[in-house]
Amino acid sequence: MAGHQRPLFVLFGASMTQYSFELGGWGAALTDLYQRQADVLLRGYSGWNSRRALEVLHELFPKDIPRQPALVVVFFGANDAAVPVKSGRGQHVPIEEFKENLKKIVIYLKNLTPTTRVILTTAPPIDEKVRERIGVMNFGKRAIGILDRTNENARKYAAACKEAAAETGVGVVDLWTSIQEFSPCWGIECLTDGMHLSVSGSKVMFNELRRVIETANWVPSLHRDFMPTEYEGGHNRYDYVHPAVDM
């Protein structure tokens, strides 16, 4: 097996995907885990919601290119769940549409090949105290008591994401729950600004994603222990020999 025949993993989401190769990021950790086994491609688009993702899905995942993904991690919702604003602009997507968008995305991706797998990811919880402080820092006193995102909304959209996964038969990383179970100080430890992942939050994402991949009942398995390693043993002729023990 040479490189271009490796299984292809695609990370498709908004900012928490786009920034997943920063220091300590979950995308880099996944790439490291699957060294010599799978290729990981980054398809992260800061600011995007599920509506925008659905709109260009056919461009990002064309049906007619030869190399199709073995796995797509779909990670939208943090922007969909933003509090709606009066003007109707902004990132908010109504929850019913959000769930339908996710289901449409999953169905499209699953149809790319008979063995293309999809994992949905819920957005992390919101630390509302931090969000309010950031609002006041950016917009002054008029932002006191006003939130752009709430944890109750995050909970509802996470539930809708899990329903979309169940109804389409795909796996789900429930980051909303996992991060709140991490520690009582999850907002400080796992998030940088009350919503985006810190290094610890990214570690939770990586561990949960890995667990979902490794416990899935997929044929062929995408558990690294059951996947070929490229040119394994092929360099035996050139194995390390220390001069002091050369025989």
Added chain:
Amino acid sequence: MAGHQRPLFVLFGASMTQYSFELGGWGAALTDLYQRQADVLLRGYSGWNSRRALEVLHELFPKDIPRQPALVVVFFGANDAAVPVKSGRGQHVPIEEFKENLKKIVIYLKNLTPTTRVILTTAPPIDEKVRERIGVMNFGKRAIGILDRTNENARKYAAACKEAAAETGVGVVDLWTSIQEFSPCWGIECLTDGMHLSVSGSKVMFNELRRVIETANWVPSLHRDFMPTEYEGGHNRYDYVHPAVDM
């Protein structure tokens, strides 16, 4: 421009490439830098020398696949430069052959497409005191005073690598020099075991690689400032709006 049309960067080398997505690794940093601009693929094979690389080059970089690299970073030499052992086994490759192998690799890769660029990388310097201590730890007293790698060899192979780059007209990251310029304690700070890159060493690699890419006289440029960003501005309809300032 959708994802599969992005320029493709391939990182082709031995262990220092294979492990380049570890925490603080240069491969992850490069992927992060080119988010929404280029795809980065990892082709790192621990233990390999230039002979093994040349042997399977046509498998790893087939001429007949549609998506060809815009840039290949070629990073061999640390194993070629290993001290030869009596039995003739092991990783060592004679310096003349090493230089010829690199040149053949470069010429093959440059011929993939008219705009495929190649950057060679010299292996880092060797901290001989650390290498000796590790030898003694692993093999006992018989390894006292015996080195598996020397910095003088590393210097010679780095020079051969630079000659190969000059003679084929491609860029070069001179890690052997850059790391020794990092600080008087480069062996402790930039290397983990007297030869492989620490987080600081990886940072030197990333900075130098970036500098070589950004100062190259390539058309089209692979400097991120002159490359398109996928769907830039495309999410304006969904730009962030804070409820307190919605109008």
